[in-house]
Amino acid sequence: MGWPQYMRRIFASYCLWVVTLLLCGCVAEQDRSQSRTRPTRPRTRTPRVAPPLAGLEEIAVIKVFDAENKTVIQRRNGESYLIDYGAGLASLREYENKMALINSPGLFARAGSIIILPNSNQSARILDAKPVDDSMTPIRPDLRENPGIENGNGNGLRIQKVLERGRIIQLRDNSLWEVSPVDVVHTFNWRPTSNIVIVDGTDPAYPQRFVNQNEKEAVDVRPIGQ
Numbered sequence: 626m627g628w629p630q631y632m633r634r635i636f637a638s639y640c641l642w643v644v645t646l647l648l649c650g651c652v653a654e655q656d657r658s659q660s661r662t663r664p665t666r667p668r669t670r671t672p673r674v675a676p677p678l679a680g681l682e683e684i685a686v687i688k689v690f691d692a693e694n695k696t697v698i699q700r701r702n703g704e705s706y707l708i709d710y711g712a713g714l715a716s717l718r719e720y721e722n723k724m725a726l727i728n729s730p731g732l733f734a735r736a737g738s739i740i741i742l743p744n745s746n747q748s749a750r751i752l753d754a755k756p757v758d759d760s761m762t763p764i765r766p767d768l769r770e771n772p773g774i775e776n777g778n779g780n781g782l783r784i785q786k787v788l789e790r791g792r793i794i795q796l797r798d799n800s801l802w803e804v805s806p807v808d809v810v811h812t813f814n815w816r817p818t819s820n821i822v823i824v825d826g827t828d829p830a831y832p833q834r835f836v837n838q839n840e841k842e843a844v845d846v847r848p849i850g851q
Contacts (some may be wrong), residue, residue, distance in 0.1 A: 627769055628748070633683065639658045645760035650817040656809065671675050675721075680728070680729060680746070680836075680842065681726060681727075681728045681836065681840075681843050682700065682701075682726070682728075682729065682733070682842040682844050683724050683725075683726060683841075684699060684700055684701075684724065684727050685698060685699045685722070685723070685724055685725075685762075686717065686720040686721050686723060686725050687699050687705070687721070687722070689718045689720070689721055689772075689813045690722065691717075691718050693709075694709065694710055694711070694712075694714075695707060695708065695709050695710070695712065696708050696717060696740075697757060697843075698725070698727070698740075700733070701764060701785065703822045704713050704762045705757045705847065706734055706754045706755060706756055707754070707756075707757050708734060708740065708751055708753075708758060709752045710740055710750065710751055710752060711749045711750045711751075711752055711769035712748050713747055713748055713750075713825070714742060714748075714749045714783065716740065716742055716745040716747055716840070717747075719745070723743055724741075724764070725739070725740060725741060725743065726843075727740050727741070727743040727834060728741060728836070729752070734751050734754035735751075737750075737756065738750070738751040738754075739843075741824050741834075741836055742824075743822040743824075743836060744822075745837065746822075746824055748824040748825055748826075750827070750829040752769070762807045762837060763837070764827070782796045782797055782817060782821045782823070783796065783797045783819065783820060783821065784796060784797075784816070784817050784818060784821060785797050785799070785817060787816075789815075790809070791804060791809045791810075791814070792804055792806075792809055792812075793811030795822075796821065800848065801848070801849040802833075802846040802848055802849060803846060803847050803849065804835075804846050805828065807844075807845075808844035808845055811837075811840070811842045811844055812835075814840075815837060815840060815842075816839070816840075819837050819838070819839040819840060820837070820838040820839055821836065821838070822835075823836075824848075826845045827845075828842035832847060833845055833846050833847060833848070
């Protein structure tokens with residue numbers, strides 16, 4: 626005796642339900658297997674780009690505040706700064722509307738930077754530098770006529786020879802100067818006839834500093850045989 630019609634329908638529905646569950650389980654297991662074997666894409670980080678170093682740079686002295694040891698200077702790109710400097714710039718007021726030098730080992734006028742008066746054999750550390758209004762009068766082209774910058778006048782001298790792969794510098798007055806080992810990488814490429822200004826340095830072992838006005842670099846030196 627066969628099953629009633631309604632029992633056959635119930636059994637067929639049950640079988641269809643079981644088959645559906647089995648198929649869904651197989652698909653889910655396949656997806657999990659593929660996700661385990663799929664290679665993960667490595668994360669890429671954008672490298673940090675170091676800001677450019679300033680080095681030795683000509684600047685215009687706009688205004689000097691002697692009593693406060695402050696001065697307003699302007700770069701050639703139009704940026705203006707209020708500089709707070711240490712002792713050593715007794716003649717800075719004479720440089721108003723003229724060119725001076727700032728030697729920055731890192732970012733412009735930051736810690737360790739030095740302001741240099743090329744014709745006066747004077748230099749001082751920069752203690753602080755704050756940007757000021759860029760609407761100030763831009764550097765005039767006639768400031769480039771400062772002879773101390775272009776012609777090496779004042780205490781300026783010229784290089785006669787670069788010896789020992791940059792370790793020894795001979796000037797036109799035949800004086801010999803030993804370059805600090807950390808600065809030889811710069812003087813190795815210095816050329817004869819370059820204009821040199823001598824200022825006081827900050828390294829006791831190499832107490833003077835050569836400012837190469839052609840290469841826009843400064844190195845610590847000491848005299849030989851004196």
